[in-house]
Amino acid sequence: MNVDQLIDRLSQDVAPVSPSAHSRRIVIGIAGGAVVTAALVLTFLGVRPDFHRALTGFSFWMKWAYTISLGIGAVLAVSRLSRPTPSPLNIFWLLAVPVLLLAGIGIGELVRTPSQDWLAMWLGHSWTVCSSLVLSLGIPVFLGLLWSFRRMAPTRLRAAGAAAGLAAGAWSATIYCLHCPEVSAIFVLTWYSLGIFLAAAIGAALGPRLLRW
């Protein structure tokens, strides 16, 4: 096919594109995955029995503030990295802020807690499953983002994969909070972060293969 024929063919199909189409596609991908993750949590894990009481406490909102702020930062990074034009990424060092704030709360907790209770506080009741649940519940969100990426044009595939993994991990953790009864900051800082950042690392590893176009 010569270039004139190609252009004739491409010009047959010029659907209008709204200025918000790009961000809408990212939101749909994440929301679609999140619905599946939420269904899995509700079906197989169940909402924590004291959910209503937890809504009035500090630790539930601390966990949500942590995972949601990481999730929002990661989505902004996905949005930027899914466009081809190079742009500075320095601002995403701000993702360290929630981690540091949570670490600050964790230090406060340790100071107030007798040291013989530190280990129990750190391991909670569910440290053996927390990270792997956060990681595996992130898979549907990651798949949703892969769908979004099909119409996108990332040029830094590893970074884009890492951002997608981070978004998947952070939103999966946000949904997992509905089930998880843990209360301590150092628990969240360790086991939630482990799951979330493993998801980002796996995303970075898979990015060059999965996000090529």
Next chain:
Amino acid sequence: MQTSEGQLKQWMTDGLDGNAVAHEALLRALVPLLQSFYRRRLRGAEDDVEDLVQETLISVHTKRETYDRERPFTAWLYAIARYRLIDHFRRRRVSVPIEDVEAILMIEGFEDRSGASMDVGMLLASLPPKQARAIRQTHIEGMSVAEAASAAAIGESDVKVSVHRGLKALAARVRGVTL
């Protein structure tokens, strides 16, 4: 004939609003731009140039959602063209010497951001003379690293380091100017 950024951007945004005539005009205007972009980088491989031009037109068409109407069109276009070129090398398993990759990645980004209006000579004048000379010789006058090294009576690695540092300084400077 080169079409201006303003005209290309107008066609692109009209195309995004659903105007098929503008979209077609855009794609036709891109053909010579892309041909010269790829010809400069793939000397003598005319078939590859034609393939890359067509692949890039398809990418421009299928990825048009990723164009941000607030930003320059040509920066977006050349980001796609560069990606297609790197992907082409990867598929052919052509290995590109590291200084060429740097030229592909850095010079282009720097050119796009600074725009044609910015005086390259003025920017180079802000660098230490050795770096400015190394960049001018290898990237503007088209000398090889070896030729530039013997012209300046310095080592080849010295030239590479000067080019690298100079480009980095320029990139930082241009970022600082435009943001």
